[in-house]
Amino acid sequence: MATKNLIVFILVTGSCASFFFFMSKRIRWILKGTKENRFDHIGLRLKKVLVNVFGQKRLLKEKVAGVMHFFIFWGFIFITIGTIEILVNGIVPGFSLNFFPSFIYSTIKGFEDLFSLIVAIAILFALFRRLVIKPKRMADNPLSAKFDALLILSLIFGVVSTNLLLHAFEYQYVSQSITENRYGALFVLMPISYSISKLPFILNLSVEQLHFYKDFFWWAHVGIILSFLNYLPFSKHLHIMMALPNVFFNTLNSTGKIAKLNLEEEGVEKFGVGTLEDFSWKDLLDTYACTECGRCNVYCPTFNTGKDLKPKSLIADLRHHLYHEGKRLLNGTESTQKLIGGAISENTIWDCTTCGACQEACPVFIEHIPKIIDMRRHLVLMEGKMEPGMQEFFNNMENYSNPWGLPQNKRDAWTQELSFKVPVFSELSEPERKKIEYLYFVGCSGSYDERNQKTSRAFARLLNKAHVTFAILGKEEKCNGDPSRRLGNEYLAQSQIQEVSKTFQKYNIKKILTQCPHCFNTFKNEYPEFGSNYEVIHHTTFLNQLLEEEKLKIKKGLKEKITFHDSCYLGRHNQEYESPRAILKKIPDLELSEMPRRKENGFCCGAGGGRMWVEESRGHKRISVERLEEALETKTQKVAMACPYCMTMLEDATKVKQVEKEIQTLDVVEILDSVVG
Numbered sequence: 001m002a003t004k005n006l007i008v009f010i011l012v013t014g015s016c017a018s019f020f021f022f023m024s025k026r027i028r029w030i031l032k033g034t035k036e037n038r039f040d041h042i043g044l045r046l047k048k049v050l051v052n053v054f055g056q057k058r059l060l061k062e063k064v065a066g067v068m069h070f071f072i073f074w075g076f077i078f079i080t081i082g083t084i085e086i087l088v089n090g091i092v093p094g095f096s097l098n099f100f101p102s103f104i105y106s107t108i109k110g111f112e113d114l115f116s117l118i119v120a121i122a123i124l125f126a127l128f129r130r131l132v133i134k135p136k137r138m139a140d141n142p143l144s145a146k147f148d149a150l151l152i153l154s155l156i157f158g159v160v161s162t163n164l165l166l167h168a169f170e171y172q173y174v175s176q177s178i179t180e181n182r183y184g185a186l187f188v189l190m191p192i193s194y195s196i197s198k199l200p201f202i203l204n205l206s207v208e209q210l211h212f213y214k215d216f217f218w219w220a221h222v223g224i225i226l227s228f229l230n231y232l233p234f235s236k237h238l239h240i241m242m243a244l245p246n247v248f249f250n251t252l253n254s255t256g257k258i259a260k261l262n263l264e265e266e267g268v269e270k271f272g273v274g275t276l277e278d279f280s281w282k283d284l285l286d287t288y289a290c291t292e293c294g295r296c297n298v299y300c301p302t303f304n305t306g307k308d309l310k311p312k313s314l315i316a317d318l319r320h321h322l323y324h325e326g327k328r329l330l331n332g333t334e335s336t337q338k339l340i341g342g343a344i345s346e347n348t349i350w351d352c353t354t355c356g357a358c359q360e361a362c363p364v365f366i367e368h369i370p371k372i373i374d375m376r377r378h379l380v381l382m383e384g385k386m387e388p389g390m391q392e393f394f395n396n397m398e399n400y401s402n403p404w405g406l407p408q409n410k411r412d413a414w415t416q417e418l419s420f421k422v423p424v425f426s427e428l429s430e431p432e433r434k435k436i437e438y439l440y441f442v443g444c445s446g447s448y449d450e451r452n453q454k455t456s457r458a459f460a461r462l463l464n465k466a467h468v469t470f471a472i473l474g475k476e477e478k479c480n481g482d483p484s485r486r487l488g489n490e491y492l493a494q495s496q497i498q499e500v501s502k503t504f505q506k507y508n509i510k511k512i513l514t515q516c517p518h519c520f521n522t523f524k525n526e527y528p529e530f531g532s533n534y535e536v537i538h539h540t541t542f543l544n545q546l547l548e549e550e551k552l553k554i555k556k557g558l559k560e561k562i563t564f565h566d567s568c569y570l571g572r573h574n575q576e577y578e579s580p581r582a583i584l585k586k587i588p589d590l591e592l593s594e595m596p597r598r599k600e601n602g603f604c605c606g607a608g609g610g611r612m613w614v615e616e617s618r619g620h621k622r623i624s625v626e627r628l629e630e631a632l633e634t635k636t637q638k639v640a641m642a643c644p645y646c647m648t649m650l651e652d653a654t655k656v657k658q659v660e661k662e663i664q665t666l667d668v669v670e671i672l673d674s675v676v677g
């Protein structure tokens with residue numbers, strides 16, 4: 001082995017060994033997390049990787065940054081293949097990947113060449129964006145993260161530019177001395193390197209000078225590659241390695257589903273997440289995949305209203321905590337930094353509305369909500385710590401099965417103003433019950449809250465008009481457990497789920513209609529884990545069907561401009577964006593004017609995740625006010641919605657802003673009820 005080959009061999013093996021050493025440490029840290037099976041449905045997972053990693057689907061939602069990243073990603077793949085060839089060739093002279101069929105090899109070389117130029121341009125643009133344009137979503141990155149990004153971008157620029165120059169000098173050198181030629185006639189397919197080689201500053205060099213520069217750029221290229229490799233485990237750009245596995249292992253469930261906590265496991269005395277090792281290995285892997293791009297912050301209601309929770313910082317802080325605690329995880333020594341109240345503040349944990357905007361935006365599919373709920377579970381179940389108002393809420397739920405502590409016998413009081421009798425399961429005979437197709441689960445807000453009772457009555461009227469056979473549970477209806485669960489009280493939530501399931505069983509319920517997206521989400525996505533499976537339909541989906549089937553007919557138009565506010569638990573968590581809009585669009589003369597933040601980018605009202613029942617004391621603005629201001633900008637007379645929580649929040653916001661006369665808040669059902677006649 002010649003001296004050069006030996007040096008390259010030592011450098012490459014040394015660098016790879018150090019890279020694998022640090023990477024194995026990172027992997028061993030995350031394996032200290034709890035077990036979780038994410039190896040099911042391999043086909044579905046691979047499809048997700050194809051679409052979102054190789055297809056870059058989520059990133060391409062943002063035109064400029066998306067296209068730039070798309071080219072950098074694909075360029076990186078081809079350049080990596082070319083680099084492997086260069087490195088092995090440095091150890092084994094004459095080595096080439098030309099053992100591949102010639103069309104494959106020439107395609108690789110052609111793309112490597114072309115992408116080197118495209119990536120160089122993309123990197124220059126990325127540097128310009130960061131240094132001059134300064135995207136808002138990255139503005140709050142700490143100096144270390146900004147330096148890290150600039151260093152990585154510079155290294156990538158170094159890789160592609162030395163690659164092109166190496167090939168250009170090599171071509172000219174080969175043309176003038178036929179001593180070494182790794183690529184043969186391939187240069188024809190490498191137009192960029194070929195064109196550079198024809199530039200006067202190369203063309204006019206002697207063979208010796210060409211040889212010198214060829215070697216110089218070879219060493220520069222290899223040096224930068226090896227430095228890049230060894231810097232990666234310490235950089236937030238570890239996502240280059242971790243994004244793909246993170247997308248592969250992403251949950252296949254609805255983002256609205258909170259996983260069941262096993263409260264009966266023998267010997268388990270710890271619930272929720274109080275230390276790093278209580279997180280699952282996938283939760284910890286998430287932290288490595290984060291590139292601190294800030295997309296999660298853009299639509300986060302708490303970030304936008306100045307609260308303590310910033311989803312990007314939550315994940316970055318967890319990663320820093322993991323790096324800080326890594327040694328302890330492996331050696332079992334004493335912790336020097338607390339997770340809750342140390343790395344992550346309690347306010348951060350409580351602020352979340354579980355709206356899912358962060359998860360929807362994240363290009364590497366990081367799961368923020370489960371981490372937050374698990375830490376809430378620890379605070380409530382292990383430490384008895386709560387936000388003001390939560391204890392009272394839990395007491396009311398325990399004693400009265402509703403958040404206000406109102407008497408159970410008032411549950412069906414909303415029906416009294418109707419001109420017909422709403423059937424109640426307990427009051428029906430067995431043959432009458434058998435004729436009932438749907439349970440209308442009214443929910444706590446629809447049952448007790450005066451404003452939302454109007455929606456319940458409108459829905460019941462429409463069902464009655466369309467001759468739908470339905471009944472309610474009346475005084476037997478109880479809260480389904482959604483808010484208790486999201487506020488971390490899994491004990492209470494599970495007992496509520498069991499109670500409600502038992503009532504459903506008693507009446508052999510198969511199909512459920514809900515007017516509340518939170519009830520809808522819980523029955524649809526969470527009850528199956530407790531052995532309770534139903535067909536669950538949200539009222540807007542159902543009413544749209546009735547209109548399509550002409551079981552309901554619109555009798556008059558509505559000459560009004562209306563905007564629609566998406567509920568997170570109907571839209572983002574369950575992908576029902578169209579039915580409410582389809583109903584509104586069917587009403588003659590009605591003009592639907594959309595808000596900028598809508599559908600998957602919809603902005604939360606601030607009520608989800610149990611926040612409806614806790615005072616919103618942090619931040620510079622109420623989340624509902626921020627949303628209402630957006631609705632007001634559409635200059636519409638009404639803001640329509642399909643959720644009782646959104647109704648309460650936005651109606652309160654009209655009072656806070658004193659615009660009750662300018663804009664009216666209505667459920668889609670109420671609007672439809674007014675035109676059906």
Ligand code: SF4
Pocket residue numbers: 289290291292293294295296297311312315361362363364365366
């Ligand atoms: S969590 Fe996702 S969206 Fe947020 S900063 Fe990290 S990579 Fe970007």
Ligand code: SF4
Pocket residue numbers: 296299300301302303309310311351352353354355356357358359368369
């Ligand atoms: S779920 Fe919503 S409120 Fe919670 S961190 Fe994500 S975007 Fe913010």
